[in-house]
Structure formats: structure tokens, C-alpha cells
Amino acid sequence: MRQLLWLRNDLRTTDHSALHHAMQQGPTLALYVLSPGQWTLHDDATIKLDFRLRSLQKLAERLQQLNVPLIVIQCDVWRALPQRLLELCQHWHIGSLHFNDEYGVNEQLRDRQCSEHLQAAGIQVHRHGDSCLFTPGSLRTQQGQMFQVFTAFKKACWQRLHTAPLSSLPPPLAQAATGIASQLDALQPYLAHNAEWERLWPAGEAAAWQQLEDFCQYDLYNYQQERDFPALDSTSRLSPALACGLLSVRSCWQRAVLANQGEFDSGSEGVVTWLTELLWREFYQHLLALNPRLSKGEAFLAVGARIPWHTNAEQLHAWQQGQTGFPLIDAAMRQLAATGWMHNRLRMVVAMFFCKNLLLDWRLGERWFMQHLIDGDLAANNGGWQWCASIGTDAAPYFRVFNPVTQSQRFDPKGDFIRRWLPELAHLDDRQIHLPQTGKDLFASHYPAAMVDLKSSRARAIAVFKQAGQATV
Numbered sequence: 001m002r003q004l005l006w007l008r009n010d011l012r013t014t015d016h017s018a019l020h021h022a023m024q025q026g027p028t029l030a031l032y033v034l035s036p037g038q039w040t041l042h043d044d045a046t047i048k049l050d051f052r053l054r055s056l057q058k059l060a061e062r063l064q065q066l067n068v069p070l071i072v073i074q075c076d077v078w079r080a081l082p083q084r085l086l087e088l089c090q091h092w093h094i095g096s097l098h099f100n101d102e103y104g105v106n107e108q109l110r111d112r113q114c115s116e117h118l119q120a121a122g123i124q125v126h127r128h129g130d131s132c133l134f135t136p137g138s139l140r141t142q143q144g145q146m147f148q149v150f151t152a153f154k155k156a157c158w159q160r161l162h163t164a165p166l167s168s169l170p171p172p173l174a175q176a177a178t179g180i181a182s183q184l185d186a187l188q189p190y191l192a193h194n195a196e197w198e199r200l201w202p203a204g205e206a207a208a209w210q211q212l213e214d215f216c217q218y219d220l221y222n223y224q225q226e227r228d229f230p231a232l233d234s235t236s237r238l239s240p241a242l243a244c245g246l247l248s249v250r251s252c253w254q255r256a257v258l259a260n261q262g263e264f265d266s267g268s269e270g271v272v273t274w275l276t277e278l279l280w281r282e283f284y285q286h287l288l289a290l291n292p293r294l295s296k297g298e299a300f301l302a303v304g305a306r307i308p309w310h311t312n313a314e315q316l317h318a319w320q321q322g323q324t325g326f327p328l329i330d331a332a333m334r335q336l337a338a339t340g341w342m343h344n345r346l347r348m349v350v351a352m353f354f355c356k357n358l359l360l361d362w363r364l365g366e367r368w369f370m371q372h373l374i375d376g377d378l379a380a381n382n383g384g385w386q387w388c389a390s391i392g393t394d395a396a397p398y399f400r401v402f403n404p405v406t407q408s409q410r411f412d413p414k415g416d417f418i419r420r421w422l423p424e425l426a427h428l429d430d431r432q433i434h435l436p437q438t439g440k441d442l443f444a445s446h447y448p449a450a451m452v453d454l455k456s457s458r459a460r461a462i463a464v465f466k467q468a469g470q471a472t473v
């Protein structure tokens with residue numbers, strides 16, 4: 001019987017659990033489902049969808065070399081999928097379906113419903129854990145609980161890796177020709193055909209491997225010193241590739257460990273710090289998998305529901321458009337709008353300003369990020385926003401409020417990043433650029449005045465959070 005490999009955010013052939021097991025069991029067809037209605041419901045950014053589908057085109061070429069045809073169907077929302085999948089399996093004489101697990105609540109529901117529907121019709125379903133280093137739920141505290149503190153989670157990961165090193169799968173071998181042609185025409189209406197995006201974000205598995213190699217060669221060892229300076233462009237920028245699975249996280253881990261003589265918890269500080277970022281990714285994926293409410297806009301901590309979040313449309317608009325009057329924030333928001341990506345330090349600065357100084361509802365910021373990020377990932381985005389809003393597990397303490405001006409002076413000391421994205425401020429000197437203050441500066445540049453007073457808005461946030469926290473007692 002034929003095997004069906006259902007591709008989702010795992011658009012690669014190397015170290016791909018479901019592909020490996022499907023091809024071992026018999027002649028395999030691959031499937032991709034276009035779900036525009038669901039993409040809208042999930043706030044998927046146009047740039048992310050374009051990157052994903054361009055990567056799918058590349059994957060189809062690679063699958064062709066393996067004689068695995070790619071079938072593309074359209075099913076607007078996932079509700080209708082169980083029946084569509086069953087019809088497809090019957091049409092192509094499929095005996096088993098294979099896919100890699102995804103951890104959002106809708107994704108889990110979709111997979112459960114599809115699995116049950118197919119199994120009831122006698123089709124086998126094989127689910128694989130693939131997007132994490134460890135199966136969510138398999139790492140527990142001594143009390144059998146999910147880890148809520150990152151450092152303890154990291155130590156448990158290290159311990160596991162010392163006793164059971166990661167292994168990766170052998171490269172797939174071509175199967176006999178199936179005589180079935182790949183069908184890619186259905187992708188056309190959803191491709192953006194944007195030359196700038198294609199230049200900025202080359203799609204596909206091969207480009208992602210090249211990027212990983214370049215990063216390991218040039219920036220990995222200095223990662224710890226340079227990662228917080230947005231003008232340096234020295235982080236890996238692999239987040240879009242990881243979000244749609246062009247590389248497995250195991251491959252990233254192993255490549256970095258190789259660069260560190262086999263060590264992951266000692267040796268090069270740059271390597272250890274970068275691997276720790278991969279563990280933050282892992283931590284948030286596990287949290288999402290084990291806490292369905294995180295997919296539903298709920299805060300991890302109860303205090304999140306007691307904070308009187310604001311929804312001021314004017315302030316929201318100013319933040320979204322990069323018109324807050326704080327140059328580092330505005331430069332970051334314009335980087336996001338222009339490239340679909342934002343540096344991690346800046347994600348923290350803009351999100352904390354949003355949730356603390358403006359007291360705007362963190363879900364509005366989370367949503368805007370999702371709608372514009374090329375690497376939009378529910379687990380990481382939700383985790384990042386809840387961290388900044390001090391409502392997540394192991395989040396920033398509520399009284400920690402980044403000052404966007406001192407952050408700017410510290411992490412963009414010469415204003416290089418600000419000048420790149422706010423040319424209207426390029427004429428200011430290295431001191432003025434962090435907060436243009438005089439009427440003359442503003443008049444010359446048409447740049448808005450600061451939208452809030454940092455000192456009083458910080459004090460207001462701390463008071464509000466304190467009061468919300470006390471309400472538990």
C-alpha cells in the first residue's frame with residue numbers, strides 16, 4: 001500500500017522523521033494542504049506564507065529527485081479536512097498517513113480529528129515528534145511537573161543530552177518512480193512575487209543550510225558579545241527557516257556542537273549561548289504543547305487577567321507605524337514592516353514599551369507581530385509577549401521596565417541602526433539621536449514628539465501590576 005506524507009511546517013528532506021518512516025514503509029506520496037481561511041484565522045503574515053510556499057516549491061524539486069510526487073490540495077479551513085483527506089487517501093490507495101506533530105491547540109485538534117476519521121476507515125496513522133529536541137512532556141521535575149523555570153528546564157535538557165546524545169536520520173534514498181506528477185499550479189495565487197522579499201529571504205532547505213554554515217563560520221563564536229547589537233546583524237536569522245522547518249532543530253544543534261568540539265554546556269561561550277537560545281525555543285514549544293490555554297489568548301499567570309489592559313487605538317496605531325517618538329522603537333517597527341523580521345533585543349524593547357509604558361493589551365501586540373513576522377511562531381511569539389508583559393512563566397518581573405532611551409544608548413550607541421531605518425533622523429549627532437528633544441530637532445525632521453513620559457508611565461505600570469498582583473492575596 002502507498003504511504004502519504006502530510007507536510008506542514010517541516011519543509012525539508014534532511015532529518016525528517018515522517019518522511020523517513022513513510023519511505024521505509026513503502027512507496028510514498030507527499031501532500032501539502034493550502035488553507036487560506038485558516039491562515040487568516042491564525043494571523044499568518046503574507047511574507048511568511050510567501051516564504052513557506054517558495055520553500056515548498058524548492059522542496060518539490062528535491063522530492064522529485066527522490067521520486068516522491070507532491071500533491072497540493074486546497075481546503076479552506078481545517079474543519080473540512082478529515083473528509084477531504086479520507087477521499088484523497090481512497091483516491092490514491094493510501095494505506096498509511098504520516099505526519100510530524102504540531103503543538104498549537106487547533107493543530108492538535110485537527111490532527112486528532114483527521115487521525116480518528118482515517119483510522120475508522122482502516123487507514124493507519126503514524127504521528128512523529130520532530131519539531132523539538134525532546135517530546136513535550138518527556139522532561140519533568142522530580143515532582144513530575146512540567147518545568148516552569150527556564151534554567152531548571154535547560155539543566156534537564158543538558159542532563160538528557162549527556163546520557164542520550166541526539167541522533168539524526170540518514171539521508172533519504174530515491175524510491176522507484178511512481179508515474180505520478182507533482183502538482184504545484186495551485187500555489188501560484190498565493191505567491192507574492194516580491195523580488196525584495198526573495199532577495200532578503202532565499203527560500204528552501206539548501207539556502208537554510210548555507211545560512212547555518214555561514215553563521216557557524218563567521219558569527220557563532222562571537223554570538224555572546226554581539227547578539228544584542230542590532231546594527232551588527234550578527235545573529236543567525238535562522239528563525240524563518242526553523243519556523244517552517246527547512247532545518248531540523250537537531251541539525252542546528254549538532255552543527256553548533258560540532259563547532260565546539262562536541263560540547264554544548266562548556267567551551268565557546270558564543271556556542272553555548274546560541275544553543276541556549278535553541279533551548280528557549282524548546283521551552284516555549286513544550287509550554288504550548290502542555291498548556292492549551294496559551295493558544296487561546298490566556299496568560300500563563302492569573303495576574304494577566306486582572307490587569308486593566310488598554311486598547312487605545314491612537315496609541316496602538318502610533319506603535320504599529322513606528323511613530324512613537326522613541327527612535328529605537330520606531331526603527332525596530334519599521335524594520336519589521338520592511339523585512340518581516342526584527343532583532344530579538346528590539347522585540348523585547350518594543351513589546352515591553354507596549355505592555356508597560358502604554359499598558360496596551362499584550363494580545364494586540366502579539367497579533368500585530370504574527371501578522372507581520374516572517375518567522376511568526378505561536379509558541380515563541382506567545383512566550384516572548386508573555387515574558388515582556390510579566391504574565392508568563394519565568395517572565396520578566398513586573399517592575400522590570402526597559403527604558404527605550406537607555407536601551408538605545410547601550411545597544412545602538414552610535415545610532416547606526418536608527419539611522420538605517422529612520423533616515424529623517426540621520427542628521428542628528430550620536431547623543432541626540434536616541435531621543436530628539438529640542439523643537440529644532442523635531443521641526444527639521446518631522447519626527448513625532450515622544451508619545452509618553454517614560455518616568456510617569458513606568459510608575460503607572462508598576463502600580464497597576466502591583467495592585468493586580470495583590471488582588472490574589
Ligand SMILES: Cc1cc2nc3c(=O)[nH]c(=O)nc-3n(C[C@H](O)[C@H](O)[C@H](O)COP(=O)(O)OP(=O)(O)OC[C@H]3O[C@@H](n4cnc5c(N)ncnc54)[C@H](O)[C@@H]3O)c2cc1C
Pocket residue numbers: 227235236237238239240242243277278280281282284342343344345347348351369373375376377378380381382383384385388
Ligand atoms: C515579543 C517577542 C516575540 C517573538 N516572536 C517570535 C516568533 O514569532 N518566532 C520566533 O521564531 N521567535 C520569536 N521571538 C524570539 C526571538 O526574538 C527570535 O527567535 C530571534 O530574534 C530570531 O532571530 P535569529 O534567528 O537571528 O535568532 P538567533 O539569536 O540566531 O537564535 C537562534 C534561534 O533560536 C530561537 N530563539 C532565539 N531566541 C529565542 C527566544 N527568545 N524564544 C524562542 N526562541 C528563540 C529561534 O528559533 C532562533 O532562530 C520573539 C521574541 C520576543 C521578545
